[in-house]
Amino acid sequence: MSAAESALLSIRDLKVYFDLGGGGPLDKLFGTNPVKRVVKAVDGVSIDIYKGETLGLVGESGCGKSTLGRAILRLIEPTEGHVFYQDRDLADLSSRQLREQRRHLQIIFQDPYASLNPRMTVGQIVGEPLETFRLARGREAEQRVQELLETVGLSKRFVKRYPHEFSGGQRQRIGIARALAVDPDFIVADEPISALDVSIQAQIMNLLEKLRREKNLTYLFISHDLRAIRHVSDRVAVMYLGKLVEIADAKTIYDEPLMPYTKALISAVPVPDPQVEAARQRIMLEGDVPSPINPPAGCRFHTRCPYAIEACREVVPQLVEIKPAHFAACIRISPAQPHIEDVPPGAAPGLDKEQKV
Amino acid sequence: MTIANGNLLEVKNLRTYFETEDGIVKAVDDISFQLERGETLGIVGESGSGKSVTNLSIIRLVPDPPGKIVSGEVIFNGSDLLLLPNEAIRKIRGRRIAMIFQDPMTSLNPFMKISRQLMEMTQLHLGHSKSQAYSHAIRMLETVGIPDARERADNYPHEFSGGMRQRVMIAMALSCEPELLIADEPTTALDVTIQAQILELIKKLKSETGTSVILITHDLGVVAGMTDHVIVMYAGKIFEQARTKELFALPGNPYTKGLLKSVPDPTALQGKLYQIPGLPPDVAHLKPGCPFAPRCDSAQDICRREFPPFVQLNADHYSLCHFAREVYSESGGATAAL
Numbered sequence: 001m002s003a004a005e006s007a008l009l010s011i012r013d014l015k016v017y018f019d020l021g022g023g024g025p026l027d028k029l030f031g032t033n034p035v036k037r038v039v040k041a042v043d044g045v046s047i048d049i050y051k052g053e054t055l056g057l058v059g060e061s062g063c064g065k066s067t068l069g070r071a072i073l074r075l076i077e078p079t080e081g082h083v084f085y086q087d088r089d090l091a092d093l094s095s096r097q098l099r100e101q102r103r104h105l106q107i108i109f110q111d112p113y114a115s116l117n118p119r120m121t122v123g124q125i126v127g128e129p130l131e132t133f134r135l136a137r138g139r140e141a142e143q144r145v146q147e148l149l150e151t152v153g154l155s156k157r158f159v160k161r162y163p164h165e166f167s168g169g170q171r172q173r174i175g176i177a178r179a180l181a182v183d184p185d186f187i188v189a190d191e192p193i194s195a196l197d198v199s200i201q202a203q204i205m206n207l208l209e210k211l212r213r214e215k216n217l218t219y220l221f222i223s224h225d226l227r228a229i230r231h232v233s234d235r236v237a238v239m240y241l242g243k244l245v246e247i248a249d250a251k252t253i254y255d256e257p258l259m260p261y262t263k264a265l266i267s268a269v270p271v272p273d274p275q276v277e278a279a280r281q282r283i284m285l286e287g288d289v290p291s292p293i294n295p296p297a298g299c300r301f302h303t304r305c306p307y308a309i310e311a312c313r314e315v316v317p318q319l320v321e322i323k324p325a326h327f328a329a330c331i332r333i334s335p336a337q338p339h340i341e342d343v344p345p346g347a348a349p350g351l352d353k354e355q356k357v
Numbered sequence: 358m359t360i361a362n363g364n365l366l367e368v369k370n371l372r373t374y375f376e377t378e379d380g381i382v383k384a385v386d387d388i389s390f391q392l393e394r395g396e397t398l399g400i401v402g403e404s405g406s407g408k409s410v411t412n413l414s415i416i417r418l419v420p421d422p423p424g425k426i427v428s429g430e431v432i433f434n435g436s437d438l439l440l441l442p443n444e445a446i447r448k449i450r451g452r453r454i455a456m457i458f459q460d461p462m463t464s465l466n467p468f469m470k471i472s473r474q475l476m477e478m479t480q481l482h483l484g485h486s487k488s489q490a491y492s493h494a495i496r497m498l499e500t501v502g503i504p505d506a507r508e509r510a511d512n513y514p515h516e517f518s519g520g521m522r523q524r525v526m527i528a529m530a531l532s533c534e535p536e537l538l539i540a541d542e543p544t545t546a547l548d549v550t551i552q553a554q555i556l557e558l559i560k561k562l563k564s565e566t567g568t569s570v571i572l573i574t575h576d577l578g579v580v581a582g583m584t585d586h587v588i589v590m591y592a593g594k595i596f597e598q599a600r601t602k603e604l605f606a607l608p609g610n611p612y613t614k615g616l617l618k619s620v621p622d623p624t625a626l627q628g629k630l631y632q633i634p635g636l637p638p639d640v641a642h643l644k645p646g647c648p649f650a651p652r653c654d655s656a657q658d659i660c661r662r663e664f665p666p667f668v669q670l671n672a673d674h675y676s677l678c679h680f681a682r683e684v685y686s687e688s689g690g691a692t693a694a695l
Binding site for chain 2: 060061167169170197198199200201202203205206209224226227228230231264265267268269270271272273274275276277278280282284285287288289
C-alpha cells in the first residue's frame with residue numbers, strides 16, 4: 001500500500017474475534033457445543049486512511065464494517081493488530097492515554113433515537129464533551145454549544161430542549177454537533193443516514209461534506225447504501241465476511257469493479273432511472289451471506305461466486321494492486337489479466353503469488 | 358369475474374384520519390387512483406406521507422381506534438370493500454388480496470413451523486386437506502427458491518435468514534393465487550444483493566401468475582425498475598401520479614423533482630447533492646395552502662394561501678401544484694390540450 005506519511009490512521013492486520021464458547025472440557029462432557037465457535041468479525045484488515053479524505057466502507061449486514069469502525073476507536077477491543085495514529089499505536093494505549101486520544105477521534109452513530117440520552121437537554125449533550133475534556137466551562141461553554149448548533153444547522157434556541165422533541169434528521173445533527181464539540185481530526189460515521197428519509201439523507205450528506213471542507217476532517221463513512229457511499233467517498237473499501245476484498249477510488253469502483261463480489265454488489269443497486277433499469281443485466285448472487293461463525297475456508301466469497309474454481313476453496317486471496325491504486329483480493333485476476341471475464345476458464349493468474357493457508 | 362373497464366382496483370376519495378392527543382391527523386386525505394389488471398403500481402413517499410395507511414385502508418386493517426376510514430370507496434372487482442361485512446372482508450384478505458410487510462421477522466409466528474403457517478392459508482381459504490396443504494406448502498417454498506424446501510419446511514422462522522423469511526412471506530402471500538399483492542417496503546430490511554433477488558422473484562412470479570401488484574417503497578431506484586405507474590405521496594395527499602417512465606423523465610411537481618434530484622445517482626458525477634430544505638410537515642397541524650410550500654423553491658404567495666389544484670398534464674399524468682404546467686414544461690413536457 002501507499003506510503004504511510006500522508007496517512008492519518010494506519011490500520012495493520014486488525015482482528016476482532018468474538019468467542020461464543022463451546023469446545024471446553026465441560027462442553028465435551030455434556031455434549032453441548034463440542035466445537036469452539038468464534039465469530040471472526042474483522043479478520044486481518046490493513047488499510048491507510050489519508051488525511052482529509054472520506055473513506056467509504058461498504059458491505060452487507062454482518063460483514064464486520066461497524067465492528068471495524070468501532071475497533072479502530074477501541075470502542076470494541078481488537079483481538080490483534082495495530083491502529084497507528086500520530087505515531088502511536090492506539091491498540092497499545094492505556095485507558096487514560098486512550099481517553100486523551102478520543103478527543104481527536106469521534107463517532108456518529110446510526111440510530112439517532114438511541115444514541116442521545118433522553119434525559120439530557122441538547123445543551124448538556126453537546127456540552128458534555130467540552131466538560132469531559134476541560135475545553136470550556138461556564139459562559140464560554142454555553143457560547144460554544146450555541147456555535148456548534150448553528151454549525152450543524154440547528155437553532156441555538158434549542159439548547160434547553162430534549163431529544164424527543166426533534167425529528168430523526170435533527171437528532172442526527174445533534175449527534176454530529178456532539179462529535180464536533182472536541183474539534184476532532186477523524187470521525188467514524190457509522191451508517192449516519194440509514195435511519196433517515198430520502199430528503200433528509202441528502203441534507204445530512206451535504207452537511208458532513210461541508211464540515212469536512214471547513215474543519216479539515218477525515219471520515220470513515222460506513223454504510224450499506226452504495227449510492228450514498230459513491231456520493232460521499234473519495235475512496236471505497238468493500239468488506240465481505242471480515243475481510244477487505246477491494247479498495248479503489250469511488251468512481252473507479254463503480255465504473256470498473258474487479259472483484260466478483262463488488263461487481264455483483266454494484267449491479268444490485270437500483271438506479272433511479274426506468275430506462276437504465278429496463279436495459280440492465282443484473283449479476284444475481286445465489287444464496288445468502290454465510291454465517292461469520294466458522295466462515296468458508298479459502299476465499300470467503302467462493303460459496304456464492306459465479307467465477308469460483310477449485311483453488312478458491314483453499315487459497316485465501318490477498319489484496320493485490322491489480323491496477324494503480326486499485327486493490328482486489330481474487331486469485332482469478334492479476335495485474336496482467338485484470339478482467340475476470342477475459343481470464344480463461346479454470347485459470348488463476350493471481351495464484352502463484354498466494355500462500356496456501 | 359366482472360372485468361369493469363380493466364381496473365382491478367379503484368380507490369375513490371379515500372380519507373383515513375387518526376384521532377390523537379395532538380388533534381386529528383389526516384394520514385390519508387382524499388386520494389383517488391386506479392390499478393389496472395396485471396400492472397404494478399408504485400407508491401412512493403417519505404415516512405408519514407400516508408403510503409402505508411393507504412394500503413391498510415384498502416384491506417381494512419387500519420387500527421380502529423385511533424384510525425378511521427372517514428369516507429371514500431375502494432372498488433375491488435366491482436364491489437366496494439368498505440361496505441362489506443367483516444366476515445366477507447376476511448375471506449378476501451389473504452385469498453384475493455395478499456400482503457407482504459417490511460419486516461419478515463415480526464410477520465411470521467415464531468412458535469409455528471413454516472409449513473404450518475403456509476398450510477393455514479390454503480386450509481382456511483381453499484379448503485385443502487392437511488396433506489394437500491402440506492404438499493402445496495412445499496411446492497410454494499420451491500417456487501420462491503427455498504433450497505431443500507422439503508427439509509426446511511419443518512423449520513421455525515428463526516432458523517431462516519432475513520432474505521429467506523421474506524421468501525417465505527412471499528410464498529405465503531401467493532399460495533392462494535391472489536389477484537392483488539400489496540408489498541409494503543418488501544426489501545427495506547434486506548441487504549442489497551438479497552433485495553435484488555427478492556425483487557427479481559416478485560417480477561418473475563408476477564409475470565407467471567398475472568397478479569397485480571402495489572409496491573410501497575421509499576426507494577426511487579426500486580420504483581424505476583419494478584413499476585408501470587407511480588404515485589408520489591406527501592402529507593397524506595397524492596402529489597403526482599404518472600406512468601413510471603414519464604414521471605422520471607418529465608416530473609410535473611416540485612416535490613417529485615426535488616426527490617429525484619436528492620437521490621445520488623451512482624452513474625453520474627459527484628457534486629453537491631440537491632437537498633430539499635426543511636422537514637416534512639406535521640400532518641396534525643397543516644396550514645392552509647400547499648403542504649409542500651414551506652420547503653418549495655418556487656413557492657409563490659398563492660401557494661401559501663390556497664390549496665393547489667390537481668392538474669392533468671397528460672393522458673395519465675396528474676400533479677398537485679398551482680404551477681404544475683410550468684414545472685412540467687420546465688422538465689421538457691408538452692401539455693396536451695385537455
